[in-house]
Every structure is written in C-alpha cells, then in structure tokens.
Amino acid sequence: MAKVRGAIVVDVEKCKGCGVCVPACPQEVISLAKEVNGKGYHYAYMNKPEDCIGCANCAIVCPDGVISVYKVKLDN
Amino acid sequence: MGELRLMKGNEAFAEACIRAGVDAYFGYPITPQSEVLEYLMSQKPYETTGMVVLQAESEVAAINMCYGAGGAGFLPVTSSSSPGISLKMEGVSYIAGAELPLIILNVVRGGPGLGDIQPAQSDYFQATKGGGHGDYRLYVLAPSSVQEMADFVLIAKEMAFKYRNPVMILSDGIIGQMMEKVELFDPIPRRTIQEVEKQAPWATTGKKANRERNIITSLDLDPLKQEQHVYHLRDKYSQMEREDVRFEEISTEDAEYLLVAYGSSARICQKAVDLAREEGIKLGLLRAITLFPFPSKRLAELSNQVKGMLAVEMSLGQMVEDVKLAVNCRVPVEHYGRTGGVIHSPVEVLEALKSKIIK
Amino acid sequence: MDFKDIIKPENLVYRRSSLLTDKPFSYCPGCGHGTIHRLIMEVVEELGIQEITVGIAPVGCSVLAYEFMNMDMQQAAHGRAPALATALKRLMPDKYIFTYQGDGDLAAIGTAETIHACNRGENIIIFFVNNGIYGMTGGQMAPTTLPGMPASTCPFGRDVNIMGNPLKITELVAQLPGVHFATRQSVHTPRNVRRAKKAIQMAFEVQKNKKGTSFVEFVSNCNSGWKLSPVAANEWMEQHMFPFYPLGDIKVDGNLVTK
Known part of the structure; x- marks a missing residue:
C-alpha cells in the first residue's frame, strides 16, 4: 500500500498566528512558534513534519492564504 | 435642418x-x-x-x-x-x-x-x-x-x-x-x-491580461494622497473656469443697469429689459448658462460699465452671492425674486430694479 | 525521507490563488473575510473568467477588497453595491458581476437595494458576510446581532424589546421569485470551506445560465468585535450563531428547500 507524505510551507512573515489551522490538522502536525515574526505574531509551523499527509486542511482554512501544501506518494 | x-x-x-x-x-x-x-x-x-x-x-x-x-x-x-x-x-x-x-x-x-x-x-x-x-x-x-x-x-x-x-x-x-x-x-x-474601452481605459469592464486591474473608488485612507486627489479635482474645476464658461448677453452694449439671471427667470428678465427700454432706462441682461463655472470675469468687466446690478432668481437669493463676489463691491448688487413656486412677472422685476437699484 | 525533499514544485497540491494580490489582507487574525476572498478568487481562477468578471466592494471591513482581488472592481457607497451591480450587469450582460457585502451594508442601510435587486432577479451574485456585528467601526450592534449578544451600542446585550430582532435576510430574499439560489455557509472548518466553495461555484453557474440572483451568505466570525481568540470565536459561532442562522441551502434551482 502506498504511503502518503506531505509537507507545508508557511509564509512566515504573512502569517498572523490566528491558530485556525491548528485544530484543522487531523494529524496534529501544526503548532504556533514560540518565536514571533516581524509583525509580532506567533506564526504556524510544522511541529511534527513526519506526520503530515498533505491533506491541505490547514491551507484551505487559512484566512490569509499563507500555507502551501506539497504531497508525495511513496511505495513501500 | x-x-x-x-x-x-x-x-x-x-x-x-x-x-x-x-x-x-x-x-x-x-x-x-x-x-x-x-x-x-x-x-x-x-x-x-x-x-x-x-x-x-x-x-x-x-x-x-x-x-x-x-x-x-x-x-x-x-x-x-x-x-x-x-x-x-x-x-x-x-x-x-x-x-x-x-x-x-x-x-x-x-x-x-x-x-x-x-x-x-x-x-x-x-x-x-x-x-x-x-x-x-x-x-x-x-x-x-x-x-x-x-x-x-x-x-x-x-x-x-x-x-x-x-x-x-x-x-x-x-x-x-x-x-x-x-x-x-x-x-x-x-x-x-x-x-467604450478605448475612450475609458480606466473602466471596469473586466481585467485584461495585458493591463493592471482597474479600480473605481473614492476612498484613500492616506490623507496626503487624498489631499493630492482633491488638488487634482480643483485643477479640473479651474480648467472649467478657464475654458468652458458659457453665458449670453442681451442689450448690454450701452447698458447702465444690468439684470443677472438664468433659466426661466432669464426669459422673464428679457421682457423686463424690453419694458425698461420703452421707458428710456438703459437696461441689459447677462444670462448665465453655466452656473459653475460662473461668468464672474464678464460680470467684473460689466461692473466697470453699469451703475448697479439686480440678480433675479426664483429664490430668496442664492446666485446673487456669486454676482456680489464677481463684482466685489464696485457697484451695488441686489436680489429680487419670488420663491416657493411663485413666478415673478416682468413688471415686478422692473419695479424691483427701480426701487432697489435706480432709486 | 526528509520533509524538505517533499517541497518541490511537482508535488504542490495547494497554493494561494494567483488571482489574489501580494498585499497581505488587512483583516484581523483569523477573520473569515480572508478565507472567503480566497475561495471566490479560486473559483474565478478555476473558471478562467478573470477577464470578464467585475466585483463590487462595500463599505465596512471589506471596503478594501479591491486591494486583494486582482480583478476590475468598483467600491460602492454604503449599502448600494446591488445598485452598481444592476447597472453593470444590464450594460454588460455577458460579464460576471458580483457584490461582496457585510451585514450592516447589506441588511441595514442597503436593505432596499438588496431586496429590489433580488426581486428584479438581477443576474448577479450577492456574497453576504454575516458576523453579527459592525467590525470596522468598532463592534457596534448589527441588524444580525443575536438576542442578548453584547456589542458596543448594546453593551448589556441586544434587548429585542428595545432594539428589535435580528434580521434573517437570506430567508427573506429566498421568498422572492427573482432569487434562484440562496444558501448559508461558513468557512471555519475544512469541511465547511469545501461546501462553501461548492456554493460559490453553483452561484457562478447560475449566473452563467442567466437564471437570476444568487444569494450566498457566509456566517462568519469577528474575533475583535466578539472579544474572543480566533479559535474560541469559531467555537462561539458554532454554539450561538448556527442555531439562529442554520447552515445549508435555502433555495436551490428556484425552489425553497423543505426541511
């Protein structure tokens, strides 16, 4: 069975740290950073990148459209 | 025809x-x-x-x-x-x-x-x-x-x-x-x-690939930009004053007194000019066709010729303020007019001229 | 496999619509306006109709929508967007015309324009963002503020005996023969976003087929006005807004949906 791996790229400087993506992630991959961006927001990042399945749930609820999603199918 | x-x-x-x-x-x-x-x-x-x-x-x-x-x-x-x-x-x-x-x-x-x-x-x-x-x-x-x-x-x-x-x-x-x-x-x-698109390249007819998007708005939250916009508008209004003032003169060549009017009141005043001339009063009429831009320059010139002006309008006196600004106190300027939907007669205009200007 | 090896152009499965400008949204963190902007522009992009679409921005938080949507747009006086859209559509019947309005704009000051555009069956889309409050002016009571819900002009909560009842304008316009499609959506979860996007696609389809007015309401959040964190605001919305403003289609294909 093919295994799916994903990854997201957050536009850190445009992220407002609203956190709406955090509960949207079925894999609990995303957290808000302890650090802040140039605007003072705790931006979103992949805390557990190995669990990302590239479902894009985070990106489609992101109000600022700052998340891009990548996905690959890996053959076991 | x-x-x-x-x-x-x-x-x-x-x-x-x-x-x-x-x-x-x-x-x-x-x-x-x-x-x-x-x-x-x-x-x-x-x-x-x-x-x-x-x-x-x-x-x-x-x-x-x-x-x-x-x-x-x-x-x-x-x-x-x-x-x-x-x-x-x-x-x-x-x-x-x-x-x-x-x-x-x-x-x-x-x-x-x-x-x-x-x-x-x-x-x-x-x-x-x-x-x-x-x-x-x-x-x-x-x-x-x-x-x-x-x-x-x-x-x-x-x-x-x-x-x-x-x-x-x-x-x-x-x-x-x-x-x-x-x-x-x-x-x-x-x-x-x-x-339409050729005459108005700024129009919102759908963004074509070969141009930036067109935005129609009156909003600019930056006060300095908004000020520049208003200055730009002012320049247009100044251009109107230079290039597109319209008015009509009747019997002004030898006029000693002047009626200033517009619209239907100007037609009534035309008859008042005839009545005055029958009595030997040298009365003329300047009929403003554009109310903005107002024919201020011509009125200023005429203020060097006539002894007084009567602004005749069907109101309590509104245009008269622009006449006074144009004349700048060089000669007396008074207002006459019925209001509230009442139309003055040529005879009333002539009587007002006599009582308010000729005296 | 390191996640960095996944991030390659050929593996891209979701990105921000190219029809959004690079300008960051002026909305508060977590505000649904941004998501709704994104969805509308995704649909315009997917349909390939950017060159023949004109949007109308309102007065309110989304007054600057034209800064973010890379397309020809007009910005209307408060509440008058459907009047502008009426003229645009009648003069350019083959173009797609939509308005984007908030609850104060659409359901208070612009109620007459809203209802009459819908009643004439203008072949336009009205996108209506309902967050139950005046966001831009600082959290005042809206026509859609819930009973008992506090706002800066009803600090002790909306007392319907004094301030009247909230207006369910989507149910109201759905009664009009000119309205072909009326629906109420939200964009706070992935599932709702997917549904909302389908509703937007349906609305453009209705306009393409010249069937009449489409009225798409989004029940949305106002974290700043509600004085909640973005995630808490979404939870509050589920608990309080949805019971009063239930999600789902209200009129489809010109027929009221019976429940």
Whole structure:
C-alpha cells in the first residue's frame, strides 16, 4: 500500500498566528512558534513534519492564504 | 435642418438622451419631471440603440446605478426634482470623487422639504456649491428653453467625458413642463464596448491580461494622497473656469443697469429689459448658462460699465452671492425674486430694479 | 525521507490563488473575510473568467477588497453595491458581476437595494458576510446581532424589546421569485470551506445560465468585535450563531428547500 507524505510551507512573515489551522490538522502536525515574526505574531509551523499527509486542511482554512501544501506518494 | 417637433421640455431632454447615444437611464418618478422616464419607456430605446432604461426603487438606487455604469466607462443619465436630487447627493459626491461621467437633470420645484410642485430656482446652492459632502463641483448648465433641454445634452455629454465629472442640467418646472417647438439633432450611434474601452481605459469592464486591474473608488485612507486627489479635482474645476464658461448677453452694449439671471427667470428678465427700454432706462441682461463655472470675469468687466446690478432668481437669493463676489463691491448688487413656486412677472422685476437699484 | 525533499514544485497540491494580490489582507487574525476572498478568487481562477468578471466592494471591513482581488472592481457607497451591480450587469450582460457585502451594508442601510435587486432577479451574485456585528467601526450592534449578544451600542446585550430582532435576510430574499439560489455557509472548518466553495461555484453557474440572483451568505466570525481568540470565536459561532442562522441551502434551482 502506498504511503502518503506531505509537507507545508508557511509564509512566515504573512502569517498572523490566528491558530485556525491548528485544530484543522487531523494529524496534529501544526503548532504556533514560540518565536514571533516581524509583525509580532506567533506564526504556524510544522511541529511534527513526519506526520503530515498533505491533506491541505490547514491551507484551505487559512484566512490569509499563507500555507502551501506539497504531497508525495511513496511505495513501500 | 433637423426634425421639428412640439414637445415638453422633459420629453425633449429624454429624446435628446436617446439621440446623443446615452448608454443608460436610471430614475425614479417625481413631479414635475416624471415625463423623462415615461417618454423613455414609451420609446423603448433598449430595442433600438441598446440604451438601458430602468425605473429604480429609489433615487438613491438610481444614482448608484449611475455610479456602476459610469465606472464601466458608460454614459449614464438620471433625472429628478428637488427632494429627489437631495436623495441623490450622496451618490453624486461619490461619482465626483471617483471621477465618473454622468448627466443629472434637476427639474427644480419649490422647497424646502417636500415644498410644492411649482417651478423654483432655490436649488442653486445645492447645484453649484456642493449638495453632497467634500470638496467637489459639478459642471452646471441652466437651460432656458425646451430647445436647450435637448441641445444641452450634447454639451453635457462632452463635458462629462472631458472632465470625467458629473454634469448637472439645472432646469425648473416651467421649462420641464412647457411645450415649445424643438429642432432635434440627428442621432449619434451609441459606442460599442470596444469604443467604450478605448475612450475609458480606466473602466471596469473586466481585467485584461495585458493591463493592471482597474479600480473605481473614492476612498484613500492616506490623507496626503487624498489631499493630492482633491488638488487634482480643483485643477479640473479651474480648467472649467478657464475654458468652458458659457453665458449670453442681451442689450448690454450701452447698458447702465444690468439684470443677472438664468433659466426661466432669464426669459422673464428679457421682457423686463424690453419694458425698461420703452421707458428710456438703459437696461441689459447677462444670462448665465453655466452656473459653475460662473461668468464672474464678464460680470467684473460689466461692473466697470453699469451703475448697479439686480440678480433675479426664483429664490430668496442664492446666485446673487456669486454676482456680489464677481463684482466685489464696485457697484451695488441686489436680489429680487419670488420663491416657493411663485413666478415673478416682468413688471415686478422692473419695479424691483427701480426701487432697489435706480432709486 | 526528509520533509524538505517533499517541497518541490511537482508535488504542490495547494497554493494561494494567483488571482489574489501580494498585499497581505488587512483583516484581523483569523477573520473569515480572508478565507472567503480566497475561495471566490479560486473559483474565478478555476473558471478562467478573470477577464470578464467585475466585483463590487462595500463599505465596512471589506471596503478594501479591491486591494486583494486582482480583478476590475468598483467600491460602492454604503449599502448600494446591488445598485452598481444592476447597472453593470444590464450594460454588460455577458460579464460576471458580483457584490461582496457585510451585514450592516447589506441588511441595514442597503436593505432596499438588496431586496429590489433580488426581486428584479438581477443576474448577479450577492456574497453576504454575516458576523453579527459592525467590525470596522468598532463592534457596534448589527441588524444580525443575536438576542442578548453584547456589542458596543448594546453593551448589556441586544434587548429585542428595545432594539428589535435580528434580521434573517437570506430567508427573506429566498421568498422572492427573482432569487434562484440562496444558501448559508461558513468557512471555519475544512469541511465547511469545501461546501462553501461548492456554493460559490453553483452561484457562478447560475449566473452563467442567466437564471437570476444568487444569494450566498457566509456566517462568519469577528474575533475583535466578539472579544474572543480566533479559535474560541469559531467555537462561539458554532454554539450561538448556527442555531439562529442554520447552515445549508435555502433555495436551490428556484425552489425553497423543505426541511
């Protein structure tokens, strides 16, 4: 069975740290950073990148459209 | 010679809109101008020239439909009478701010408030000094005949695009309702959408790949930019004052006294000039055709010639302030006029001249 | 496999619509406006109709929508967007015209324009963002503020005996024959976003087929006005807004949906 791996790229400087993506992630991959961006927001990042399945749930609820999603199918 | 017809002023205006290739009319019924919309609907120009005609749910909606049409580069027209024009003023301010073409006809009736449905000229301030909010001006034309109700549509069309600014035709219940012979100009075809886009590259007709998006707005939250925008508007108004002042003089060559009037009041004054001349009084008339820009320069010149001026308007005295500003105290300037829908007679005008100016 | 090896152009499955400008949204963190902007522009992009679409921005938080949507747009006076859209559609019947309005704009000052555009069956889309409050002016009571819900002009909660009841304008306009499609959506979860996007696609389809007015309401959040964190605001919305403003289609294909 093919295994799916994903990854997201957050536009850190445009992220407002609203956190709406955090509960949207079925894999609990995303957290808000302890650090802040140039605007003072705790931006979103992949805390557990190995669990990302590239479902894009985070990106489609992101109000600022700052998340891009990548996905690959890996053959076991 | 163009086609001759006997028409009401309101009908002549409506027919002229169709013939001028106007793109859309949006209006709402109000006496004494309802014939405009009635005439347009009877002619069905949407089947001939493609002109859109729509009875809106309110004057407010009608003027904002005009905003939408003008923003897409089309030439919209709306018409109303005094209370309805007040309702439209918000939209007029936006249209002036966003620099869109528009022709707006005001067939003035007595006010304030609901007033009455008789002719008046008490909307001069509203037409020439604002009416809506902000630093803006309308180009204001004052017809004094049914013929001019038709002809001024062409001038208004030219000015609306030359300046990207709303043009008001400030008429009144006399000119709107009376019937006269009109010689109609030959029809001018409406522009195609390609011609609209060529004439108005700023219009919102859909963003093409080869240009930046077009935005129609009157908003700039940066006060320095907004100030620059208002300065740009002021430059347009200054250009109007330099290039597009219109007026007419009657018997001014040897005049010792001068009447200043516009619209139907100017016709009454024309008779008063005749009556005065019969009595040996050398009276002349300056009839303002554009109320903004006002013929201030010519009035200033005439103030070196005459002994006094009487501003005659069907109001408590509104245009008289512009006459006084132009004359700058060089000679006495007084106002005469009936108001609230009452029309003064030539004899009353002459008596007022004698009592207020000649003395 | 390191996640960095996944981030390659050929593996891209979701990105921000190219029809949004690079300008960051001026909305508060977590505000649904941004998501709704994104969805509308995704649909316009997917349909390939950017060159023949014109949008109308309102007065309110989304007054600057034209800064973010890379397309020809007009900005209307408060409440008048449907009047502008009426003129645009009638003069350019083959173009797609939509308005984007908030609850104060659409359901208070612009109620007449809203209802009459719908009643004439203008072949336009009205996107209506309902967050139950005036966001831009600082959290005042809206026509859609819930009973008992506090706002800066009803600090002790909306007392319907004094301030009247909230207006369910989508149910109201759905009664009009000119309205072909009326629906209420939200964009706070992935599932709702997917549904909302389908509703937007349906609305453009209705306009393409010249069937009449489409009225798409989004029940949305106002974290700043509600004085909640973005995630808490979404939870509050589920608990309080949805019972009063239930999600789902209200009119489809010109027929009221019976429940």
